[in-house]
Amino acid sequence: MPASVHRILGIDPGSRKTGFGIIESGRYNPNYLVSGVIRVEKFSGAQRLKNIFESVCQIIDQYQPDIMAVEKVFVYKNPKSAITLGQARGVVLCAAAIKNVPIMEYTPTQIKSTIVGKGHANKDQVQFMVQRLLKLTDTPQEDAADALACALCHDRYMTLGIDPEQISKGSKF
Structure with missing residues (x-):
């Protein structure tokens, strides 16, 4: 792979389905x-987290990424859901840290705004734009599309030379 x-x-971390792309x-x-989805619905508790961790590792x-772009957790109305999602996200971050893969984090609004053009786009719009941007013949599965959108968001920020941290603090590009 050339240096450039x-x-x-x-x-796209999830406690039952974690998308990757x-x-x-x-x-x-x-x-x-x-791209694909790590499915752990049939497992419970710690076994789910272990399977997510091992799959990400x-x-x-297998693919030796240079960087990992992860969707940040947004606050749910249900604190239990937020905690469960946070645990899944934690094992994803831990896998990257153990494998020495740098991590960038993006909010769902940053990702949707970058890929679709509006921060509150729906899942169908994200899938459509991911398919178009990557010139895919088939529509990617929802969780995989979200993960690809996260990767595309990072690509766009880096291509434009934008610091994602500044965007999250309210700067415009």
Whole structure:
């Protein structure tokens, strides 16, 4: 892989389904490599977290990403849901840290605004734009599309030379 090409692993963490997507970013349009969903619905408690952790580690080992872009948790009305989602997100971040993959975090609003053009876009709009931007023949599954959108968001920020931290503090680009 040439030095100017970066492999970005996008993750949409979830306690039952965690989406992942990998793109290669270069001087031109990003290229799709792979995407999918880590499904752990049939497991309970700690076993779910273990399976998410091991799966993310396997993805990192197989595809050797240069960076991981992760969707930040937004506050749910239900604190229990937020805690459960936070645990899943925690094991994803831990896998990246153990594998020495740098992590960038983006809010759902940042991702949707960057990919769709409005921060409160629905899932169908995100799927449509991900399919168009990556020139995919099929619509990606919802969680995989969210993960690819996260990777594409990071790619866009880096291509434009924008510091994501400044965007989250209210600066406009």
